[in-house]
Amino acid sequence: MLLILNVGKGSKMKYNKLTILLKYVLYLIKASNGRGHGIHSPFVFSFIKKVLNTTTKGDWVNNIENYRAEVLNNKQEIKMVDLGAGAILQTNKTKKISVIARGSLKSKKYSTLLNRIVAYYRPSNVLEMGTSFGITTCYLAQAMPGGAVVTMEGAPAIAKEALHTFSTLGFSNIQLLEGNFDNSLPLYFNTISTIGLAYVDGNHSYEPTMRYFNLLLNKSNQDSIFIFDDIHWSREMEMAWKEIKEDQRVSLTIDLFYIGIVFLKKENKEKENFIIRF
Numbered sequence: 001m002l003l004i005l006n007v008g009k010g011s012k013m014k015y016n017k018l019t020i021l022l023k024y025v026l027y028l029i030k031a032s033n034g035r036g037h038g039i040h041s042p043f044v045f046s047f048i049k050k051v052l053n054t055t056t057k058g059d060w061v062n063n064i065e066n067y068r069a070e071v072l073n074n075k076q077e078i079k080m081v082d083l084g085a086g087a088i089l090q091t092n093k094t095k096k097i098s099v100i101a102r103g104s105l106k107s108k109k110y111s112t113l114l115n116r117i118v119a120y121y122r123p124s125n126v127l128e129m130g131t132s133f134g135i136t137t138c139y140l141a142q143a144m145p146g147g148a149v150v151t152m153e154g155a156p157a158i159a160k161e162a163l164h165t166f167s168t169l170g171f172s173n174i175q176l177l178e179g180n181f182d183n184s185l186p187l188y189f190n191t192i193s194t195i196g197l198a199y200v201d202g203n204h205s206y207e208p209t210m211r212y213f214n215l216l217l218n219k220s221n222q223d224s225i226f227i228f229d230d231i232h233w234s235r236e237m238e239m240a241w242k243e244i245k246e247d248q249r250v251s252l253t254i255d256l257f258y259i260g261i262v263f264l265k266k267e268n269k270e271k272e273n274f275i276i277r278f
């Protein structure tokens, strides 16, 4: 019997399906068309042409996707645990790996986009907060052949499955830090001078998101990139995204509905917030 952590997407007042659908329609109406028409920022124009609207193919993608399919069909029951005040507490609830995977893994469309973002901007290091079964981590690591990706997971049983993913798919440039983000983040920060790219995909609520944002900012320079997952998932996440966009240290944001990308580049004299169809 494995143990998993009951934190992440399952809690904290998620919007119902109809509200998310309406928000998505609103996003489509407000968003630029995704082809770059009417976008005057050369930086964002290149992002659209070279990162957003290209495709990622290859045998390595097929390998990861075949492995994702296995995880999505894995009927093994694993025991849930709760994260409370930095401790991992066991409960008696169990859930199938397939069910957890369906509710937590980022889709191929977004995993490949994250791969292209890393490949294009070449950050000095990559951090993923929220490993789950490690599928997206492999996409991040594929774009960092000469560098390491650090990924953090609080549920020991999930972390164990993720390590199996990395070894099965042959990724040796991933370091998994097991434990609560609150403990792992300071440990990781002791090993780097500045953060290159951070993908925040766990603990989707206002207070922790803002806390991680501020901690990441303290370790940033103008080349740092932050990516927040599920920015329209709940009222709390929308509140956090609004504050992040308004923060004076942030110079440019791109809202793709399911993720929000934050740039800190100083050459952007006026803050710009884009909503782009993807």
Ligand SMILES: C[S@@+](CC[C@H](N)C(=O)[O-])C[C@H]1O[C@@H](n2cnc3c(N)ncnc32)[C@H](O)[C@@H]1O
Pocket (backbone or CB within 6 Å): 005, 006, 007, 008, 009, 083, 103, 104, 105, 106, 128, 129, 130, 131, 132, 133, 134, 135, 136, 137, 152, 153, 154, 155, 158, 179, 180, 181, 182, 201, 202, 203
């Ligand atoms: C949405 S899933 C990550 C999905 C993954 N990034 C992907 O794209 O496939 C979030 C994960 O973060 C972990 N998590 C949530 N809050 C955490 C915390 N405070 N400390 C450590 N891990 C946490 C959960 O156990 C869960 O596995």
